[in-house]
Amino acid sequence: MPSTTTETREKIPSGSTKAPNKFVATMRKIYRPLGFQKGYNFPLFIIFGGAMLGFVFARAMFLNVSGNAKTSFKNQTVPGEWFWYQQGFRRIGITLHLATCIPLGFLMVWQFLPIVRHKFLMFHRINGYIVILLVFLTNVGALMVGRHAFGGGLEIQLGVGVLALVTIGSVCMAYYNIKRLQIDQHRAWMLRGMFYLGTIITLRIILKAASPIITTLGNYYQSQPCDQVEFGYAMYGFGPYTKMLYPQCTDPTAQVNAKADMNGPGPENIEAALSLSFGMAFWLALFLHMVGPEIYLALTPAEGERLRNVSYERQLEAGYKHPGSAGLTSDRWGDAPVWRPATHTDRDSGIVTPDSLSK
Template identity: 55%
Template sequence: MAAPQGRVKHTAIVRLCLHASHALGFQKTYNLPLFIIFAGAMVGFVLARFQYLDIANNFSKNSAPGEWYWHRQGHYRIGITLHLATCLPAGFLMVWQFVPVIRHKFLLFHRINGYIVIILLLLSNVGGLMIVRRTFGGSVATQSATGTLAILVSCGLAMAWWNIKCLQIDQHRKWMLRTMFYCGAIVTTRFILALSALSLTAIGSYFAVKSCDELRFMISEKKIAERYPTCLVPFNQSSIGAAGYAVVKADYNAGKESIAAALNLSFGTAVWLAIFLHLVGIEIYIHLTPAESSRLRQISYEKQIEAGMSNPGSAGLTADRFGDAPKYRT
């Protein structure tokens, strides 16, 4: 009896996925879907923002309200230019480091591309730290979260580099996976940021402080007079404690300044939550794939013996010794 048409189509799709998975060098059935989801999210995010490399035209017009006020000049402009010019190419190039067929058949490309990614990400961290004081309001939460993410990425890269120099491939894999997921936190941040801004809008009782100069950059003088009369008081005659500033309601559905307030209040929280999710998520994945770690540990052991290393199988930053169990060949 002939198989149902739907089942035939289903089988054809499965065969196509298996063929694509094997062509790319993936050994497990779950590798390709995970690669498509996470690497695809990174590539899609990067490609959507390549237009921002035109700082004066595209970034100035399409960035969050108020961002261009700070980033249009001085070291902030240098920082945002450096950050975008390095993190976007790095995000596109890093995903190819996780394609097995490239690692196996194009090892030279894998090595050169890896060094390029490391350099770009480190420069990206420098640019990000240059602008963090004003990015999305530059709150203490934003600065601490951004600094933590930069430390995580930098330390992850250092760990991965040192372990591969010591031929400890299993640890190199783990630290490169961690680093990629740390970088991916910025993608998750955007989703959390939007949800958080909408939540603050729905609650309706959140406010942010904005300088009058920044407000004038975003909205007209007429709207300033209508919404923020304190900005009309001369600086030296102001009776309020924070002269030259106004309180802006966080409202994602209102004017530019209110959207900016909602995003500024949400950004630090969004980054922290994204970091937490990615930290936990990648550790779960690593602990669910012990077989791959064991396989690479064995390969590391053999390569380190060939290289004449004194502690084969336990070089690099491996915490535990390789041991003398019979399953390991000498």
């Protein structure tokens, strides 16, 4: 006698699917017009794209670099930091960094909206070139000011350098692969590069949490030059108090041992709390943003395979050698098995045959 399971299977027509519930049906009406085909991609875009846009809008006021408005970068940055940025090549560096990273954050979000890639391909291409240029320029500015960013400790200088290296390297890899029509690798490297750039957002969340913690611990100190401390006090109208609090500052080359305390009483204490937390926050955020895209790419192999089949067809039409692997792929540059195009449609994974891609 056949089992109930077998009877049930025989009654279900081949290829039938369960009707989506109301929530799924409603969400599809929202994200399908935007070009999203996978339900999980839309909330990810909202979360990470929304975070980037929110950060950009919140920091747009920093385009006023040296103004006297309360919202200008000069008045909102870490106390005492403007001492180093007010003139010279570091003034050029911070201006270049702010003038490029804010537009970069706004423009790069639209590169990941499917409808833009499908319906406005020319905008996608031009915007992509602008994004790559801005990545280079904003990193140049960051490297120019890294020596004194949030105290400019060695761990911070190294972090700025590593972030510049991985972001520039990623967009270069993405550019090379798209020129070779290797769309799957272009997707992977652009995801990595843009996610690395998002480090600055997570960094500040961690910084907000860490600074009060070391304030509570009460045993963290930072050495600061007297002329920087005096400059910070002068910005807040308390210039004469510097030498009263720190008699050694009669010598402007002397150092102050400032306690890390977000509650003050002086600007040097707030700067110490933020600066001492910044390096740790930087590296933790960078670690999270380097692991994140690798997890996503590992969990979405079907999309990567689909795009590789698209790459195969386009490279074949363009006359490239090794179609499907004309870019930087592991089967040509590593020891992975030689990749072969799909020969049938896999309904479960969504892999499409090269012959059916143009249909």
